[in-house]
Amino acid sequence: MTTGLTLYGARGSGAVPVEAALTLLEIPYALIDAYTFDPDDKASGDQVLAANPMRQVPTLVSPTGEVITESAAILIWLADRHPASRLAPAPEDPKRAQFLRWMIFVSSAIYSLYWVKDDPSRLVPDPTGHAALEARVLNRIADCWGIMDSQVEPGRYILGDELSVLDLYVTVVTRFRPRRKRFYEVAPKMGDVVRRVDIDPRLHALWKDRMGFHEGWEG
Numbered sequence: 504m505t506t507g508l509t510l511y512g513a514r515g516s517g518a519v520p521v522e523a524a525l526t527l528l529e530i531p532y533a534l535i536d537a538y539t540f541d542p543d544d545k546a547s548g549d550q551v552l553a554a555n556p557m558r559q560v561p562t563l564v565s566p567t568g569e570v571i572t573e574s575a576a577i578l579i580w581l582a583d584r585h586p587a588s589r590l591a592p593a594p595e596d597p598k599r600a601q602f603l604r605w606m607i608f609v610s611s612a613i614y615s616l617y618w619v620k621d622d623p624s625r626l627v628p629d630p631t632g633h634a635a636l637e638a639r640v641l642n643r644i645a646d647c648w649g650i651m652d653s654q655v656e657p658g659r660y661i662l663g664d665e666l667s668v669l670d671l672y673v674t675v676v677t678r679f680r681p682r683r684k685r686f687y688e689v690a691p692k693m694g695d696v697v698r699r700v701d702i703d704p705r706l707h708a709l710w711k712d713r714m715g716f717h718e719g720w721e722g
């Protein structure tokens with residue numbers, strides 16, 4: 504049976520935390536892989552244009568045809584629609600403000616930088632400047648993780664002892680560059696959390712298929 508949800512995603516992308524949330528919620532979905540960041544396969548990425556003119560994944564299409572973009576919005580929306588799953592603090596929960604704060608922080612301060620990191624020519628035409636730009640973007644990302652780590656007081660998970668979509672989000676985005684080894688150095692408290700989420704048995708098959716623990720994945 505399908506609920507009619509369609510997710511445009513890609514292995515190794517920011518759509519994977521959405522897949523993780525759908526897995527924990529046991530919600531079936533149709534997946535269309537669109538490798539928007541693969542310059543050698545434009546046709547794959549172009550599929551998402553049917554729903555999202557930003558040509559980015561994740562893009563979720565609801566059963567009524569409504570399009571929801573932006574990873575943080577999708578994760579919050581899914582969690583809020585299934586309160587019994589406790590994947591987000593409820594609006595009246597004292598943890599709600601920090602939950603929203605860090606969901607938007609990951610999206611705006613960190614994830615958005617990959618638009619430049621993945622293709623520096625978008626902002627800097629001269630190729631001789633690309634290596635320096637990339638290094639600075641990666642430093643900024645590491646700094647942002649460090650700032651977040653200094654401001655949170657995790658228990659087993661970032662907001663306390665209950666897993667939320669924030670943990671899924673941080674677990675996946677910290678697998679992107681500058682990758683985990685640097686993250687563990689700059690964000691030791693959240694480092695313990697993401698290692699716990701990495702080995703969550705409910706997500707084992709998904710992580711293996713959609714992220715992969717290949718040799719050297721931690722950086």
Ligand SMILES: N[C@@H](CCC(=O)N[C@@H](CS)C(=O)NCC(=O)O)C(=O)O
Nearest residue numbers: 516517539540558559560561573574
């Ligand atoms: N603000 C978006 C960013 C999504 C994003 O950057 N997705 C990447 C894949 S991880 C992508 O599609 N990149 C292609 C591009 O930006 O051209 C979100 O939070 O969902």
